Amino acid sequence: MLLLALLGIVDGTVLLESTQKPLHHATVVIPALQRITETDDNGKFQFKDVPQGRYDIIAHASGLTDSRKTIDVKDHTTVDFAVKLMVIRQEITVTASGRAETTLEAMNSVATLDTLDLASKNATSLGDVLDGQPGVHKRSFGPGSTRPVLRGFDGDRVLVMQDGVRTGTVSSMSGDHGEPVDPQSLERIEIVRGPATLLYGSNAIGGVVNMITDHHQGQTASHDGLHGYISTNAGSNNGMHGASAGVSVGIGPWVGRLSTGGTRTSDYDTARERILNSASRALSGSASLSRYADKGWFTMGYNTQRGQYEVPSDEAIALPYTRQNVRIGGGLRDKLDFSINHSNWRHDETHDGEAENEFHNSQTDLRLVAHQRRRSFGAWALHRDYKAIGEEAITPPVSQNSFAVFGVETMKLERARLQFGGRVENTRYGPEEGRKRGFTGFSGSAGINVPLWNGGAFVSSFNHSFRAPALEELYANGPHPGNLTYEVGDVNLKAERANGVDIALRHTSPRMRAEATGFYYNLKQFVFLAPTGHIEDGFVEAEYKQAAARYTGFEGRVQSMLHQNVWLQLAFDAVDAQLTLNKTSLPRIPPIRGRTGIDVRWKALSINPELVLANRQSNIFQTETPTAGYATANVKATYTLARQHTLHLFSVNWFNANNRFYRNHLSFIKDTAAEIGRGVAFNYTVRFY
Numbered sequence: 001m002l003l004l005a006l007l008g009i010v011d012g013t014v015l016l017e018s019t020q021k022p023l024h025h026a027t028v029v030i031p032a033l034q035r036i037t038e039t040d041d042n043g044k045f046q047f048k049d050v051p052q053g054r055y056d057i058i059a060h061a062s063g064l065t066d067s068r069k070t071i072d073v074k075d076h077t078t079v080d081f082a083v084k085l086m087v088i089r090q091e092i093t094v095t096a097s098g099r100a101e102t103t104l105e106a107m108n109s110v111a112t113l114d115t116l117d118l119a120s121k122n123a124t125s126l127g128d129v130l131d132g133q134p135g136v137h138k139r140s141f142g143p144g145s146t147r148p149v150l151r152g153f154d155g156d157r158v159l160v161m162q163d164g165v166r167t168g169t170v171s172s173m174s175g176d177h178g179e180p181v182d183p184q185s186l187e188r189i190e191i192v193r194g195p196a197t198l199l200y201g202s203n204a205i206g207g208v209v210n211m212i213t214d215h216h217q218g219q220t221a222s223h224d225g226l227h228g229y230i231s232t233n234a235g236s237n238n239g240m241h242g243a244s245a246g247v248s249v250g251i252g253p254w255v256g257r258l259s260t261g262g263t264r265t266s267d268y269d270t271a272r273e274r275i276l277n278s279a280s281r282a283l284s285g286s287a288s289l290s291r292y293a294d295k296g297w298f299t300m301g302y303n304t305q306r307g308q309y310e311v312p313s314d315e316a317i318a319l320p321y322t323r324q325n326v327r328i329g330g331g332l333r334d335k336l337d338f339s340i341n342h343s344n345w346r347h348d349e350t351h352d353g354e355a356e357n358e359f360h361n362s363q364t365d366l367r368l369v370a371h372q373r374r375r376s377f378g379a380w381a382l383h384r385d386y387k388a389i390g391e392e393a394i395t396p397p398v399s400q401n402s403f404a405v406f407g408v409e410t411m412k413l414e415r416a417r418l419q420f421g422g423r424v425e426n427t428r429y430g431p432e433e434g435r436k437r438g439f440t441g442f443s444g445s446a447g448i449n450v451p452l453w454n455g456g457a458f459v460s461s462f463n464h465s466f467r468a469p470a471l472e473e474l475y476a477n478g479p480h481p482g483n484l485t486y487e488v489g490d491v492n493l494k495a496e497r498a499n500g501v502d503i504a505l506r507h508t509s510p511r512m513r514a515e516a517t518g519f520y521y522n523l524k525q526f527v528f529l530a531p532t533g534h535i536e537d538g539f540v541e542a543e544y545k546q547a548a549a550r551y552t553g554f555e556g557r558v559q560s561m562l563h564q565n566v567w568l569q570l571a572f573d574a575v576d577a578q579l580t581l582n583k584t585s586l587p588r589i590p591p592i593r594g595r596t597g598i599d600v601r602w603k604a605l606s607i608n609p610e611l612v613l614a615n616r617q618s619n620i621f622q623t624e625t626p627t628a629g630y631a632t633a634n635v636k637a638t639y640t641l642a643r644q645h646t647l648h649l650f651s652v653n654w655f656n657a658n659n660r661f662y663r664n665h666l667s668f669i670k671d672t673a674a675e676i677g678r679g680v681a682f683n684y685t686v687r688f689y
Helices: 126-130 471-475
Strands: 007-016 027-030 035-038 044-051 053-060 067-073 076-078 081-083 109-114 136-140 146-150 158-162 186-193 207-213 225-235 241-251 254-265 280-292 296-311 317-332 336-351 354-371 375-390 398-412 417-431 437-453 456-467 477-480 485-488 496-508 512-536 539-563 566-579 593-602 605-614 630-642 646-655 679-688
Touching: 007 027, 007 067, 027 044, 035 044, 067 076, 067 081, 126 136, 126 146, 126 186, 126 207, 146 158, 146 186, 146 207, 398 471, 417 471, 485 512
Parallel strands: 007 076, 007 081, 158 207, 485 539
Antiparallel strands: 007 044, 027 035, 027 053, 053 067, 109 186, 136 146, 186 207, 225 241, 225 679, 241 254, 254 280, 280 296, 296 317, 317 336, 336 354, 354 375, 375 398, 398 417, 417 437, 437 456, 456 496, 477 485, 496 512, 512 539, 539 566, 566 593, 593 605, 605 630, 630 646, 646 679
């Protein structure tokens, strides 16, 4: 009886402010309790068995601003919300800590792109979608084969996930392998900058990118009726055109979801010339079935991606690919969740239509996490089989087995919040030919978040990260056109270890959002490709070596209201990375970059001109050439029409409006293929509830 007296009920209604009508499918979160639910057809929500006390509660609707209130929970507490379209939206993340929380409260530096942000992102590869976010650049081998680079970290040091699990592609292994994506099919993308090894393993020493769809297992509530979206896009310069659609049907505790989409592009034009053999195409489809009960939930799903991207060159080189994924997940509310994920990836490399190389990657990973109010702990396991066939089979077939246990504890003090945890991970490689290797290491972190004023916080964290060498670093031996090198691995490599510090100052209010973050990472036994000076098979021979290295940088952004209808937008990032002993700059480190723009608003219309400035990059590795600085202008216009049952998004993006000829320093083929010139992209998306 005493326990029942200390629990209460929280309920209320979420309205669309412009119409004062109930808003369906809105998400309501109590971050401190990790409780989340959705509104019904009448805009109603309810939380049962809420411990009495003071909490922040947030109402979130995709494409609209979030509303945040503080409540004192007693026996029965009612709180109502009215949401509207605003420049500053409360960003929610589940990737940073494995639980729903705002980016203001997160220990890591997190950025979130939601439906409204993704509406104008017309691309078939993930690096193109995220390029320009603070601390995020793109590595490329052409427009269809791009991958995000976080704070200068690339490849095996950046983990890419979809709906919280690894995608299973081989984009981390080679510069010409991309990470396919249909941005219109996503609810949001979450970017965790800095070490995230504690929750996600040694591949996340530089950060995590999580693409979240409507099929994600973080959904914990059913809905009645029909939800969905339809999206179309088209563009000039590269002849881009595509469409996506998805539907979610809820009947009682059951929800079934279907989605599909496809995009095509042709060869693109720079400001001076056409880049031949730069077309791409992508097609995806997903299906899932979920059941939600009062105490738990269960979901199963299937996803497939097919496509092809071409490599700009004098030869007709193309990489057709397929990815298939099966996933089962479930859990007990606020107590336990699990996932079993299996992915099969294959891509070929063809010359004039003839397949010359094949790459196969099959992997299964399992994850189990138990939750208490202030702590989470769990286990993760992975089995992977990788093989390459053809002239670029520079490694033997290799099996990989990994296992880890981890835990995270959060302590709430009177004036601060502390978070600390640890992870022990073991990775073993079993090549078909050659020496077997095994690595065991510890990753740990400690962080503090101190509220300084209403909406302001100081955040600092210390991270110790462990990374086992990647299989290509151990076993490579042969020409690798994707990295423009003849690679020689070293089976005797040791594990890579890093100590890092992040310091951030954040502020979020209806009139301003600002964040400034500085970071420093000291890496021991850092693995890098060192050229020997010899030429093998037409490529520079390079050996995988180890030495101490350090990464230092800064990133920041500001959104500030100059007038009720005029907002200033600024962003800046810089990173310097060197081998410590001889001060040699590491390869493909992004130049200093800044963005400045304004967002002019009139009712539902937004016009956003901006200028992107990149400095010359002359701090280069010995096999690189310098890249000139540049300034490009972009103009984006968006019209958002919000109704009780629908959200319409119209966007026009005039990119590189000044038709500047420039090169991306992180492109493996920057000296032969400059970036895209002037063009216009159009998108229309409707979401219905």
